[in-house]
Amino acid sequence: MPQPLIELGGDAELPTLHLALANGFVPQTYLPLLRHFTSAYHALCLPPRALWGDEPPPPLTPQRNWSELTDDLLAGIADYGLRDVxxxxxxxxxxxxxxxxxxxxxxxxxxxxLDPTILGRKPTQMMEAAQREGRIDEFPLVQAAQRRRSLFxxxxxxxxxFRGRSLFAQWSDEAVRLYAEYGTTAQAxxxxxxxxxxxWEAYYFSTLYTPIWEQLPKLKNLPVPMLIINGGESDTYVPDTAAEVRQLLPDITHKTISGHGHLFPQSAPDATAQAIQSWLDEVLS
Structure with a gap:
């Protein structure tokens, strides 16, 4: 199936805003955040293969990782002629x-x-060893995805x-309803x-990109402005790791959404939009 392009608001003549979403979620759950930008940008999503159709994930091998997502993202940008994203x-x-x-x-x-999946050095090494040794199924996130209820x-x-789950405790009713509506698909x-x-969720957790600490220093020479925002209560891009990345990359702008976890784009869309917009006003003015 060809890679789809999902429209998320804004006039097609406006500059492009592309959203690369989190594992297991659908782009519509980001609408409360994206609405802050669609008067100035055409918001789009080139989704991962999990949302392309009925194709199953490929067999796991130690060589597979999230660079596959990057391959598809760059192919989609080229295929759809996206520029100045x-x-x-x-x-x-x-x-x-x-x-x-x-x-x-x-x-x-x-x-x-937005709370990128940069684990600390030790957890990253543990994941890399588990991938190499074929033990990745032992990890709780992989097991939880494999057990996830999928029928309603x-x-x-x-x-x-969803409303009753702790994962969504800080989400607004609107955001949870968007997930219920678009995060499920009608059957016959x-x-x-x-x-x-x-x-697919389990596959992506299993193929975590473990060479990330080799790539981060290269951002020092990136000719594009970058903002990294972490959730103050994140269990993914945890505060200690965020502090280490700040030290490693002092010329990149770093911000925190206090009181929120890994899913702050959904749980704190207004605060997230304000943090982004104030930075954009500085770097794109």
């Missing part, structure tokens, strides 16, 4: 965006990484299920299944 990348979408900018910076106008009777049942019998298949 303001790129937002959340979670593993942040890593795909970071690697794309290092590889082909000419496509980008500015880059915003209706959008309303999905909404009630009227039931709903997860739009992002759990087997």
């Amino acid at each position: 303001l790129a937002f990348g959340h979670s593993f979408g942040g890593i795909a965006t970071l690697l794309a900018a290092l590889r082909e910076p000419q496509h980008f106008r500015a880059i915003v990484l 009777d209706s959008v309303e049942e999905a909404y009630e299920r 019998d009227g039931t709903r299944t997860l739009t992002w298949p759990p087997e």
